[in-house]
Amino acid sequence: MQEEKMKNKRLITVVVIILVYLAGAFIYGKASGEKESTSTNQTKKTTVVGVLQYVSHPALDEIYRGIKDGLKEEGLKEGENLEIKFQNGQADQSKLATMSQQLVQSDPDVLIGIATPAAQSLANTTSSIPVVLGAVTDPVGAGLVGSLEKPGGNVTGVSDQPPVASQIKLASDLLPNAKKVGILYASSEDNSKYQVAQAEEAAKKEGLEAVKYAVPSTNEIAQTVQVMSRQVDFIYVPLDNTIANAMQTVVKEANKANIPVIPSVDTMVEQGGLATIGINQYQLGLQSGKMAAKLASGKEKPETIPVYMFDQGDTVINQSQADHLGITIPQSMKEKAKIITDESQQETSKEDDK
Ligand code: TRP
Numbered sequence: 468m469q470e471e472k473m474k475n476k477r478l479i480t481v482v483v484i485i486l487v488y489l490a491g492a493f494i495y496g497k498a499s500g501e502k503e504s505t506s507t508n509q510t511k512k513t514t515v516v517g518v519l520q521y522v523s524h525p526a527l528d529e530i531y532r533g534i535k536d537g538l539k540e541e542g543l544k545e546g547e548n549l550e551i552k553f554q555n556g557q558a559d560q561s562k563l564a565t566m567s568q569q570l571v572q573s574d575p576d577v578l579i580g581i582a583t584p585a586a587q588s589l590a591n592t593t594s595s596i597p598v599v600l601g602a603v604t605d606p607v608g609a610g611l612v613g614s615l616e617k618p619g620g621n622v623t624g625v626s627d628q629p630p631v632a633s634q635i636k637l638a639s640d641l642l643p644n645a646k647k648v649g650i651l652y653a654s655s656e657d658n659s660k661y662q663v664a665q666a667e668e669a670a671k672k673e674g675l676e677a678v679k680y681a682v683p684s685t686n687e688i689a690q691t692v693q694v695m696s697r698q699v700d701f702i703y704v705p706l707d708n709t710i711a712n713a714m715q716t717v718v719k720e721a722n723k724a725n726i727p728v729i730p731s732v733d734t735m736v737e738q739g740g741l742a743t744i745g746i747n748q749y750q751l752g753l754q755s756g757k758m759a760a761k762l763a764s765g766k767e768k769p770e771t772i773p774v775y776m777f778d779q780g781d782t783v784i785n786q787s788q789a790d791h792l793g794i795t796i797p798q799s800m801k802e803k804a805k806i807i808t809d810e811s812q813q814e815t816s817k818e819d820d821k
Pocket of ligand 1: 526527581582603604658708732
């Protein structure tokens, strides 16, 4: 009897010890489990955005500025909950490929390609990480999306398709005696092909003869502009990165022969183009940044987000160039336009220096 009791007691003690041990393990496990999940939450809180810019020219730099502000507007702040990995391909295809690899390997939440060649390079490198197009003229033609409404894959973004017909109309309003337009672009850029075709058509409608001048690289620009200046009444430039990057050369050569340059974007008017109706570059960046933030959160999927398009451009006129070329800008046109002068340019660059 005594022995029985002893046995029972021992059994109870063993059971109690096991229970205490299990309870302890359970509480400890839960606590450490919670710790783990807070630490993953913390790492997840920093959103990583990889940005690949094709080349530096004022328009693309302005787009990047907009991108950073767009991310900020959606609550992503550098140094707090956002890390931006930025690379500039300097218009070099092999650099673009290596940089795309590096960006993809850094396991970002979203990637942004600024200009067509950068976006193409990113899209060729990953089919799972969302890629945002930072102002691509022709996303379908460049093989980046299935359609503008339903991109279908891991790529969507913002298109900067400009109002080409309005731009050509503006040119012929400003230059009523012009008969022949020369279209200057780089043969390597997919984004330009599409716009060149549109410009040819628009020129025909305005009763202008259009001649295409494709340059194989930056090296041929000065000479091509010299040739054009003898053959055409004005030069039209699409959203071409190679030309935008060499705008100073274009303007210098064209000015020697008093030939106006009508570009497709405000920043190129600031660089010495005569006038345009263009989409604000900063706004393009802002939209791209906002879209990237939404995709990074994982709440939305790129395949179902339509490509964002702008339907209105701003009229921008370079008064100093008009004076230089001896062109009178009609008052009615001035009233609707943003007027740029060499002085206002200097003032803004002074402000930028501050
Ligand atoms: N749309 C161009 C592309 O698809 C990029 C671009 C944006 C651009 N803004 C520009 C090119 C201004 C020249 C000038 O590559």
